[in-house]
Amino acid sequence: MDLRLFDHQTNMASSSSLAPPSLTPVMKDGECRNWAELPSDLTSWILSKLSAVDILQNAQKVCTKWHRVCKDPAMWRKIDMRNSGDLRYNLVMMCLVDSSIRSQRGFVEIDIWHFGTDSLLNYISHRSSNLRSLRLAVCYPITTYGLTDALMKLPLLEELEVSYCSLSAESLEVVGQSCPNLKTLKLNREVLHRFSFFSEDDDALAIAETMPRLRHLQLFGNKLTDADDGLKAILDNCPDLEHLDLGHCLNVNFSGDLEKRCSERIKVLGRPGSERIFDFSIFEDSVTLDTDY
Numbered sequence: 001m002d003l004r005l006f007d008h009q010t011n012m013a014s015s016s017s018l019a020p021p022s023l024t025p026v027m028k029d030g031e032c033r034n035w036a037e038l039p040s041d042l043t044s045w046i047l048s049k050l051s052a053v054d055i056l057q058n059a060q061k062v063c064t065k066w067h068r069v070c071k072d073p074a075m076w077r078k079i080d081m082r083n084s085g086d087l088r089y090n091l092v093m094m095c096l097v098d099s100s101i102r103s104q105r106g107f108v109e110i111d112i113w114h115f116g117t118d119s120l121l122n123y124i125s126h127r128s129s130n131l132r133s134l135r136l137a138v139c140y141p142i143t144t145y146g147l148t149d150a151l152m153k154l155p156l157l158e159e160l161e162v163s164y165c166s167l168s169a170e171s172l173e174v175v176g177q178s179c180p181n182l183k184t185l186k187l188n189r190e191v192l193h194r195f196s197f198f199s200e201d202d203d204a205l206a207i208a209e210t211m212p213r214l215r216h217l218q219l220f221g222n223k224l225t226d227a228d229d230g231l232k233a234i235l236d237n238c239p240d241l242e243h244l245d246l247g248h249c250l251n252v253n254f255s256g257d258l259e260k261r262c263s264e265r266i267k268v269l270g271r272p273g274s275e276r277i278f279d280f281s282i283f284e285d286s287v288t289l290d291t292d293y
Contacts (some may be wrong), residue, residue, distance in 0.1 A: 036065050044069050051080045078109035078133075109133040109159075118146025125153040133159040135186075144168045152178040161186035163220075169202030176210025183213055183240075188220035199223055199251045201230040208233035218245040218270075225251045226258055235261055245270035 035043075047059050047069060060070035069075065108130060112120075116139040124131075131154050136142065148171040151157065157179040163186065167175075176182065187203060204224040207214070217234070224230040224246075231252055234241070244266050246252050252272055254262065262269055 036063050040069060044072060044075065048075060051082060076107045079107050080111045082113040111135040112139060113137045115139065117141045118143055121146055121150035125150040130156055132156060135161040136165050137163040139165045142166065144171045148174050151175045155179060156181060158182060159184040163188035164190055169206045172203060173206040173210050176206065182211055184216040185211065185214060186218040189222055199225045201225055201227055204230045204234055208237040212237055213240055214238045215240050216243040217241060219249055220247045222249045223251060224249060226253055226255045231258060242266065243268040246272055248272060
């Protein structure tokens with residue numbers, strides 16, 4: 001493994017919200033750094049910037065000390081599992097998920113991008129009832145039924161992102177009923193221009209009726225409207241809502257008193273054509289808009 005990677009990770013750390021442990025003195029010209037001699041807390045902090053794949057496949061094999069640090073339960077509070085979408089790599093990724101779950105069951109966050117199946121979600125939900133955050137993006141093999149069944153087993157979930165995955169309005173309602181602590185929901189639909197102006201408030205109504213504790217809501221490419229069963233219902237039934245992103249929700253016009261209500265209550269508002277206010281990195285890589293009319 002090229003240890004220069006960790007110099008790069010250290011440089012990136014300055015932008016992190018978490019302060020690193022005290023750094024070692026600046027090296028003199030020509031002096032070589034012995035990474036094995038770094039304090040354990042600093043090593044742990046650096047390695048935590050890696051994905052689960054990098055930790056399991058590379059970092060833990062570098063030396064005995066790194067292997068020990070990589071086995072620390074604190075390293076597995078969050079499991080970040082992403083690949084490039086190559087289906088041939090899915091089996092490897094699933095084995096890594098299986099390995100990380102077997103070694104430490106105390107994680108509270110997991111990100112899965114570009115792979116995943118119903119059986120994998122079922123495996124995770126049975127072994128991680130303390131999960132607080134789940135992000136799924138571009139996981140086409142995952143079905144609405146499989147996702148719903150898994151989420152019903154995660155009652156402590158506080159943050160859920162479902163981007164480019166199958167989740168019906170009916171299932172969304174079940175999720176709201178099963179996850180009463182949900183505070184952040186990012187439900188991002190695929191954007192097809194030819195269908196952009198079709199209106200449908202089923203998602204909005206399910207959110208309004210079952211997720212009263214939401215503080216952050218992102219609905220990219222949703223077909224909700226201003227109607228009583230749409231945006232108005234969300235504002236009426238989610239009193240704690242502070243951040244609302246309606247990017248590319250082309251049926252929202254803030255008619256009537258909606259403009260005033262949003263300006264008075266919502267601290268951060270993303271309008272259908274405004275700059276994105278939440279993390280949309282998945283869309284920077286993956287979204288292609290259908291412009292063929």
